[in-house]
Amino acid sequence: MSAGIASTTQLWFTAPKQIELRKVSLPAPTANQVLVKTLYSAISAGTELLAYRGQLPADMALDSTLESLQQHASYPMQYGYACVGEIVNVGSGLDADWIGRQVFSFQPHASHFLTDTQNLQLVPDDISARAAAFLPNTETAVNLVHDGAPVMGERVVVLGQGVVGLLLTALLAKHPLAELIVVEGRAERQALAKQLGAHRVVHPDEAAAQISDADLIYEVSGQPAALDTAVAVSGYSSRIVIGSWYGNKEASINLGGAAHRNRLQLITSQVSTVAPALTGRWDKQRRFELAWQMIRECDPQRLISHVEPIQDAGSVYQQLDEEKLSVVQALFEYPDS
Incomplete structure (x- = not known):
């Protein structure tokens, strides 16, 4: 049995746009705990940038589950x-x-952490550590498909091609849809969307003019203004699945005119729970098993654009915030210590 370590390097958000790396002493594992040395941790360019920028609601837990x-x-x-x-x-x-054993865990960025085994997912032997870092976003994409329930022959639109949007596009491409359209402005993400199976890519400035009567629309751009685009491309009784979390940013939406008469369905989707209609047969573990299978089939490692040591975290966040990096998925890596 390993002797373990005396400390861990943890990443802390200390104020808007300020981070610290702190050395923290670790106790020995309790009876049912394990000590994990982190290999990679994935940066969430959505919710995590809200934390970096100070845009999270202060009256809510970071995650309820x-x-x-x-x-x-x-x-x-x-x-x-x-x-x-x-x-x-x-x-x-x-x-x-x-x-x-190689494991995945929902943990903050840190070089080592202690946790109970119930908080771990064993990484399948045929999935690499870098690919395993996509488990949360792949599970989110699976949940979005479940909540939207695409029907054979539908016209489906995905607004935003961040990591979740790209994974969602890959999963939707497996369905026999009449058309799968993505709305994205960045050239590198447009190219990835096409590789993953999108039939058509439209720039956000042209979406309202080029798309109409969509049956199912996913808003996963993280931009509140995209809600109006979702309404503009919808048809009668269309379903709009809102997968973005805007934090404390205001999300106004124009529901006048045709939007009111079209009996639109707005569905908020969040991965911490299973869709109510599925809970008789589905639980979180079944959804994780499906997410692992989708990781095997979709090869998400192609979305990794940057792998940076945790010691460079301050520079990485600054460049993400200022959009100086052409980032799709960035990972922190942890040198031996």
């Missing part, structure tokens, strides 16, 4: 929810066979 994110959004705070690592020590109540 994840043990590691129960605190409210007030500084100083940790954030992050996609750590892939290797178990290096176990508590007295666990078999030593756990040591060496």
